[in-house]
Amino acid sequence: MSVATDFWRRKYERDARKYWDTFYKQHGENFFKDRHWLAREWPEVFPLAAERMSSEHVSETSRDRVEDRVGSAPTYVVPVDRPRAFLEVGCGVGNTVFPIVELEPEATVYCCDFSARAIDLVKQRASTLAEKDRGRVKAFVCDATCESLLDNVPAGSIDVATLVFALSAMSRERMSFCLRNLSTVMRDGQIGTICVRDYAAGDLAQERFEGKSAGNQKISENFYVRSDGTRAYYFTREDLSALFADEGMELRNVHVQEAVITNRAEANDMSRRWIQATFASPKAAATNFEPPPPVELPQRWTPPVKSS
Numbered sequence: 001m002s003v004a005t006d007f008w009r010r011k012y013e014r015d016a017r018k019y020w021d022t023f024y025k026q027h028g029e030n031f032f033k034d035r036h037w038l039a040r041e042w043p044e045v046f047p048l049a050a051e052r053m054s055s056e057h058v059s060e061t062s063r064d065r066v067e068d069r070v071g072s073a074p075t076y077v078v079p080v081d082r083p084r085a086f087l088e089v090g091c092g093v094g095n096t097v098f099p100i101v102e103l104e105p106e107a108t109v110y111c112c113d114f115s116a117r118a119i120d121l122v123k124q125r126a127s128t129l130a131e132k133d134r135g136r137v138k139a140f141v142c143d144a145t146c147e148s149l150l151d152n153v154p155a156g157s158i159d160v161a162t163l164v165f166a167l168s169a170m171s172r173e174r175m176s177f178c179l180r181n182l183s184t185v186m187r188d189g190q191i192g193t194i195c196v197r198d199y200a201a202g203d204l205a206q207e208r209f210e211g212k213s214a215g216n217q218k219i220s221e222n223f224y225v226r227s228d229g230t231r232a233y234y235f236t237r238e239d240l241s242a243l244f245a246d247e248g249m250e251l252r253n254v255h256v257q258e259a260v261i262t263n264r265a266e267a268n269d270m271s272r273r274w275i276q277a278t279f280a281s282p283k284a285a286a287t288n289f290e291p292p293p294p295v296e297l298p299q300r301w302t303p304p305v306k307s308s
């Protein structure tokens, strides 16, 4: 890797929070849509809602599951004797949080993001909920890769954690720290579950990154920076499973989903790919969280002076 690339790689890492905060300054609540597919995609996590939906004949003609695999972790069992606690990591403005609040009328939904602007928007939206629901959303600012979740979430309390297009915004090295951090707040003994949906390798957007200006948006293998400074990682099934296995989180199931989306205005078909997986919480939870060292910038790169 050249000095210039190393400088920018570290700069995007060090300033990741700033780039996302600027993103929310520009787009506010208007960029992502509410994730109303949670019960359809994770019926084992939301069985009652999934049952309701299956009777509504949802059309799925353009989506295909490819590369299905079932892991060795025991199946998730929904506890019936108490309300559940959820945690959405990298929650943005709450597009996964509020659908969970709706699906699960008794649950507490913790959620964090390292963008203070995003969390302000979550709090504003939570304040518009019915009074009985307002207190169920517990939003806080946190860099999940280096600030302990234990400051805001009781140890061993989370039944279900969701990571929806959140891991892909982190570098591969920092994802491990995020999962270690998560481990401290999950119910252990494999009775908790972690739901992941994210970009899959081979997605059209990745192919476009590879094609652009000889790949100058590429930071490392499967990792790219967008023009606004936010980053995107593309997972293979093996890579995602290994990431979680290294933190003691065994695979429940994983599949890659493909959809051909037709852009009528540009008259072309786009092949999008997502990866979706669930993992069991660790058998034994981590009791404390050691953050990684802060990112240091090397000296700014200056181009060599041309000799005449």
Ligand SMILES: C[S@@+](CC[C@H](N)C(=O)[O-])C[C@H]1O[C@@H](n2cnc3c(N)ncnc32)[C@H](O)[C@@H]1O
Binding pocket: 016, 020, 021, 032, 035, 089, 090, 091, 092, 093, 094, 095, 096, 112, 113, 114, 115, 118, 142, 143, 144, 145, 163, 164, 165, 166, 169, 170
């Ligand atoms: C693509 S958005 C997804 C938002 C949300 N999960 C949803 O379902 O719409 C990714 C989010 O991850 C957040 N994020 C990225 N790295 C993070 C980190 N290290 N700690 C906390 N949040 C992070 C970003 O600020 C951004 O809001």
